[in-house]
Amino acid sequence: MALFTFREAWRKKVALIAGVLTLAFLILYGTGLHFITRDMVNTVNPAANATSYYAMMQAITLFVMGIYLASFLVAGLAILAAVGSVAGEIENGTLYTLAVRPLTRRDLLLGKFLGLAAMLVIYAALFFLALAGLVYWQTGLIIPGLVPALGLFILEPLVLLAVTMLGTTRLSTLGNGVLAFALYAIAVVGGMMEQIGAMMESTTATIYTGVITSLLLPADAVYRRLVATVVDLMPAGNGQDLPRFVNPQMTLGPFGSQSTPSDLMLFYTVAYIVVLLALAVYSFKRRDI
Amino acid sequence: MAIIEARSLTKVYGRQVACREICLSVEEGQVFGLLGPNGAGKSTLVKMLVGLVYPTAGEARVAGYPPGDIRGRRQVGFLPENFRLHGWMKGAELLTFHARLASLDGRAARQRAAGVLDLVGLTGEGQKLVANYSKGMQQRLGLAAALVGDPRVVFLDEPTSALDPLGRRQVREILLALKEAGKTVFLNSHLLSEVEQVCDRVAIINRGTVVASGRLAELQDGPATVTIRLGGLTEELAAELRRRYPSLQLEGDRLTLALGDREEIATLVARLVAGGCRIYEVVPGRNSLEDIFVHLVREGEQACG
Ligand SMILES: Nc1ncnc2c1ncn2[C@@H]1O[C@H](COP(=O)(O)OP(=O)(O)OP(=O)(O)O)[C@@H](O)[C@H]1O
Numbered sequence: 001m002a003l004f005t006f007r008e009a010w011r012k013k014v015a016l017i018a019g020v021l022t023l024a025f026l027i028l029y030g031t032g033l034h035f036i037t038r039d040m041v042n043t044v045n046p047a048a049n050a051t052s053y054y055a056m057m058q059a060i061t062l063f064v065m066g067i068y069l070a071s072f073l074v075a076g077l078a079i080l081a082a083v084g085s086v087a088g089e090i091e092n093g094t095l096y097t098l099a100v101r102p103l104t105r106r107d108l109l110l111g112k113f114l115g116l117a118a119m120l121v122i123y124a125a126l127f128f129l130a131l132a133g134l135v136y137w138q139t140g141l142i143i144p145g146l147v148p149a150l151g152l153f154i155l156e157p158l159v160l161l162a163v164t165m166l167g168t169t170r171l172s173t174l175g176n177g178v179l180a181f182a183l184y185a186i187a188v189v190g191g192m193m194e195q196i197g198a199m200m201e202s203t204t205a206t207i208y209t210g211v212i213t214s215l216l217l218p219a220d221a222v223y224r225r226l227v228a229t230v231v232d233l234m235p236a237g238n239g240q241d242l243p244r245f246v247n248p249q250m251t252l253g254p255f256g257s258q259s260t261p262s263d264l265m266l267f268y269t270v271a272y273i274v275v276l277l278a279l280a281v282y283s284f285k286r287r288d289i
Numbered sequence: 290m291a292i293i294e295a296r297s298l299t300k301v302y303g304r305q306v307a308c309r310e311i312c313l314s315v316e317e318g319q320v321f322g323l324l325g326p327n328g329a330g331k332s333t334l335v336k337m338l339v340g341l342v343y344p345t346a347g348e349a350r351v352a353g354y355p356p357g358d359i360r361g362r363r364q365v366g367f368l369p370e371n372f373r374l375h376g377w378m379k380g381a382e383l384l385t386f387h388a389r390l391a392s393l394d395g396r397a398a399r400q401r402a403a404g405v406l407d408l409v410g411l412t413g414e415g416q417k418l419v420a421n422y423s424k425g426m427q428q429r430l431g432l433a434a435a436l437v438g439d440p441r442v443v444f445l446d447e448p449t450s451a452l453d454p455l456g457r458r459q460v461r462e463i464l465l466a467l468k469e470a471g472k473t474v475f476l477n478s479h480l481l482s483e484v485e486q487v488c489d490r491v492a493i494i495n496r497g498t499v500v501a502s503g504r505l506a507e508l509q510d511g512p513a514t515v516t517i518r519l520g521g522l523t524e525e526l527a528a529e530l531r532r533r534y535p536s537l538q539l540e541g542d543r544l545t546l547a548l549g550d551r552e553e554i555a556t557l558v559a560r561l562v563a564g565g566c567r568i569y570e571v572v573p574g575r576n577s578l579e580d581i582f583v584h585l586v587r588e589g590e591q592a593c594g
């Protein structure tokens with residue numbers, strides 16, 4: 001079943017279209033990167049001197065921006081891929097013949113999830129590595145914390161996939177799409193507010209907004225954690241000609257991760273995916289087809 | 290034990306009762322026809338029996354298991370009514386996939402897929418994308434998908450609605466072949482002639498309730514008419530008969546009247562002979578399924594209306 005779903009996405013040229021668009025994005029990003037970094041000193045050793053320290057910070061900033069935009073694309077793909085996977089198949093009548101096969105509804109749904117998840121994981125991983133590769137090519141910077149960051153980047157579409165899968169067991173394709181995108185928008189805006197709040201040190205209210213929206217849909221939280229993983233590996237100042245209080249997070253502004261989600265949040269995210277999937281299975285099991 | 294058994298199956302959609310306390314049982318090896326006008330609840334009943342729709346009340350068993358049980362599903366094939374198949378696959382590939390879901394392994398699945406493709410008359414079309422199939426071809430493919438797992442029980446919801454006359458005939462032959470092989474077929478249809486030709490037993494359902502069921506022959510035997518060609522009927526006898534059978538009509542030497550049941554024909558003939566008539570011909574009017582159908586459905590409407 002998972003293989004079937006994966007092949008379905010492949011044959012319907014989802015992969016192709018996403019691939020072409022992504023390529024276009026990467027070319028654009030690469031070109032931009034090239035021109036921005038043309039004049040940069042091509043040494044990104046933070047310990048060396050102030051210029052190279054700033055060069056590294058700039059490179060990281062550019063990478064984080066790329067990731068930020070990429071996560072939109074990946075999230076969009078996750079939602080669109082799953083938005084009608086149950087409701088849509090009922091609407092057009094293709095689910096009947098599958099649903100009477102000797103296969104529990106749970107396996108049917110999880111199979112679909114796994115197929116789509118496999119596609120998204122491959123897509124997100126390629127995307128991430130392409131971005132990191134471009135940055136390395138243009139600036140010579142190897143992104144710090146590459147592997148955990150990759151893991152987090154892959155996690156984000158899975159969160160959206162789980163939400164959308166749950167929605168599609170009950171809502172129409174259109175309704176589910178609207179809901180998923182709205183939730184995602186809320187999470188992004190909430191996250192943004194949290195960061196701005198943290199920057200202005202106006203702690204409580206705005207930060208809580210962020211926490212609450214993250215609990216609702218921990219997609220943005222995953223992104224913030226990713227940024228923190230990358231950026232916090234950079235020393236604050238280089239201790240020689242740069243004072244220690246230069247905080248690399250500050251340069252990222254609202255795209256940064258001043259207020260970083262904790263390990264607990266990460267755990268919550270994984271639990272969130274599992275619980276939503278379980279709910280999706282439960283809801284799919286109980287409905288009439 | 291019956292291979293399909295429904296006990297008081299009821300399905301309510303909001304305020305709409307689609308099926309009301311339906312009780313049915315079908316023995317293994319029978320071809321069972323479910324008849325009913327549009328919106329009678331036929332599709333709903335079948336969907337409950339294959340475990341797609343959960344009944345509001347009542348229970349069912351198919352092949353010894355409750356509907357939806359994996360072990361039961363291995364033995365069940367289903368051709369839904371308004372279905373589409375995954376258009377991005379090729380015909381043969383789709384059937385192979387279904388065969389694999391029906392727990393055949395790779396090679397066996399491919400062989401079986403090719404086999405059923407031939408069976409439904411799609412030989413040579415297996416390499417086309419399903420999206421490019423015509424409606425009738427899709428229906429044939431759907432039938433092939435229903436049969437691909439070599440099921441013991443096959444549910445077919447209007448299998449011939451999109452087919453050309455040749456296709457209908459082919460489906461009829463397939464049904465008879467299935468019966469030959471000892472399979473059970475549950476056929477939903479409102480094409481009475483089709484049902485008449487293949488079914489052993491039928492049930493007629495109207496507004497969610499079973500209004501008649503039984504062997505086809507038994508149903509056709511119910512209240513009947515008879516036409517008798519005779520000579521020497523006296524006025525006296527005619528008047529007596531008219532009192533007993535108000536529907537009596539006399540045209541020349543032909544006497545037509547409606548009887549309660551078939552046994553009465555013998556009594557009537559005996560009476561006529563005793564009354565001095567010469568009988569040349571007795572033709573019992575066969576109730577066509579259509580008559581029964583229209584009669585029962587009308588009756589139902591009056592009762593409700
Ligand atoms: N999902 C549903 N939601 C609400 N009502 C439904 C649903 N499915 C069926 N019904 C209602 O249940 C009744 C029976 O429908 P069903 O599809 O079983 O009829 P049918 O006998 O198959 O008719 P046809 O000969 O047209 O195929 C109809 O009145 C229909 O409106």
Ligand SMILES: [Mg+2]
Nearest residue numbers: 331332333370
């Ligand atoms: Mg129907």
